[in-house]
Amino acid sequence: MTGPINQEINDTQQHEFIMxxxxxxxxxxxxxxxxxxxxxxDDLDTRLNAYINRPVPDRMNLLDLFIEQAELLNLTVKPVxxxxxxxxxxxxxxxxxxxxxxxxxxxxxxxxxxxEQLNLxxxxxxxxxxxxxxxxxxxxxxxxxxxxxxxxxxYIGITAADFCVAQSATLVLRTRPHQPRAVxxxxxxxxxxxxxxxxxxxxxxxxxxLKWDTEEQKLGLTNCMTFISGPSKTGDIELVMVHGAHGxxxxxxxxxxx
Numbered sequence: 386m387t388g389p390i391n392q393e394i395n396d397t398q399q400h401e402f403i404m405x406x407x408x409x410x411x412x413x414x415x416x417x418x419x420x421x422x423x424x425x426x427d428d429l430d431t432r433l434n435a436y437i438n439r440p441v442p443d444r445m446n447l448l449d450l451f452i453e454q455a456e457l458l459n460l461t462v463k464p465v466x467x468x469x470x471x472x473x474x475x476x477x478x479x480x481x482x483x484x485x486x487x488x489x490x491x492x493x494x495x496x497x498x499x500x501e502q503l504n505l506x507x508x509x510x511x512x513x514x515x516x517x518x519x520x521x522x523x524x525x526x527x528x529x530x531x532x533x534x535x536x537x538x539x540y541i542g543i544t545a546a547d548f549c550v551a552q553s554a555t556l557v558l559r560t561r562p563h564q565p566r567a568v569x570x571x572x573x574x575x576x577x578x579x580x581x582x583x584x585x586x587x588x589x590x591x592x593x594x595l596k597w598d599t600e601e602q603k604l605g606l607t608n609c610m611t612f613i614s615g616p617s618k619t620g621d622i623e624l625v626m627v628h629g630a631h632g633x634x635x636x637x638x639x640x641x642x643x
Contacts, residue, residue: 465641485573549579
């Protein structure tokens with residue numbers, strides 16, 4: 386009986402904590418917080434179906450919300466119709482940008498099915514060096530060090546994502562073999578590629594999907610899940626906003642809508 390009792394106490398404490406913050410901000414308490422990690426809700430199948438099988442117009446509305454919120458974070462969102470257009474757009478972007486140091490253009494990309502469809506290896510100019518994070522199933526110290534060396538040389542890191550939370554313009558990335566989070570953190574420019582159906586409304590939907598969606602349960606949480614809302618920024622020095630202090634100074638998300 387201690388498990389359910391402790392869960393009820395934690396839910397109560399969480400609700401009281403949120404209400405205290407709302408009161409301090411002068412906001413209404415609103416409805417009771419949803420129980421995200423308790424027993425399965427009665428409308429589980431209905432809610433999952435609504436999330437997974439959203440009509441295209443609703444998905445486009447979420448894209449519009451994502452773009453609106455991204456502008457507030459200095460995050461650039463570029464919708465494209467298909468994978469080919471995404472590959473061409475990234476190729477053009479690389480051609481138009483220069484490294485912050487040196488003259489060699491080095492780019493590192495996840496070993497990921499969506500990234501492979503971009504055909505960057507075939508389309509990039511000869512003056513661009515492209516590294517991928519492909520490695521053996523159990524990479525040894527030498528392989529890991531090689532990827533680190535490539536990361537340090539690269540001024541652009543290209544990743545996919547698992548979800549995009551429209552309400553806060555947040556990318557959600559699981560860390561997996563061949564898909565280290567460092568690719569989104571070390572290079573000075575982070576480029577991400579997602580599909581329209583990966584955009585969800587808010588964190589409540591994210592937690593609900595992670596908890597109750599059987600496909601998400603198969604994937605699990607992995608050893609790390611990274612939440613990224615725009616490029617790195619800080620206002621520590623005299624409250625002046627500076628981008629790129631602790632990570633990428635620029636971030637672009639290409640959304641494949643077709």
